[in-house]
Amino acid sequence: MTDPNDTIRVLIPLKVRKKNGRPKIQPPADYSPSADRTQDPHILRAIGRAWSWRRRMEAGEFATIQELAEAVGLAERHVSRQLRLAYLAPEVLKRLTCGREASAVSLYDLSFLAGEVWGGASKARIRLSAVP
Numbered sequence: 001m002t003d004p005n006d007t008i009r010v011l012i013p014l015k016v017r018k019k020n021g022r023p024k025i026q027p028p029a030d031y032s033p034s035a036d037r038t039q040d041p042h043i044l045r046a047i048g049r050a051w052s053w054r055r056r057m058e059a060g061e062f063a064t065i066q067e068l069a070e071a072v073g074l075a076e077r078h079v080s081r082q083l084r085l086a087y088l089a090p091e092v093l094k095r096l097t098c099g100r101e102a103s104a105v106s107l108y109d110l111s112f113l114a115g116e117v118w119g120g121a122s123k124a125r126i127r128l129s130a131v132p
Contacts, residue, residue: 043096043107050085081111 015026053068062068065083069076088096088110096110 040107043110046082046107046110047085047088047093047096050082053079053083054086084111 016023017026018024053072056062057065057068062071065080066076068083069079072079
């Protein structure tokens with residue numbers, strides 16, 4: 001056993017780098033994430049924002065995407081692309097929000113996937129579950 005005065009040191013090889021002016025902790029190069037990973041918070045935030053914008057437009061708060069973009073202080077093109085995420089197929093939305101596996105699709109690709117017909121959701125499911 002150890003004495004109460006003994007010190008136990010645990011060494012965790014992490015690197016602190018600056019990203020966008022803020023310190024960011026980076027794991028070691030040989031780190032592999034656990035099996036219970038959650039989705040990318042950027043994707044979840046973008047989907048939530050898109051649904052919020054959709055509700056505001058349907059409520060009549062904004063008549064056009066241009067008005068919405070001016071109100072939120074973003075470019076019309078960006079708002080238009082992000083707004084498409086509110087129209088993803090239900091199966092794709094469920095996998096993105098409730099799935100426990102990390103998606104291999106980027107937010108940029110998702111905005112174009114939203115334009116597909118819902119019948120193509122099975123094809124989208126294959127792309128979402130593929131690991132690069």
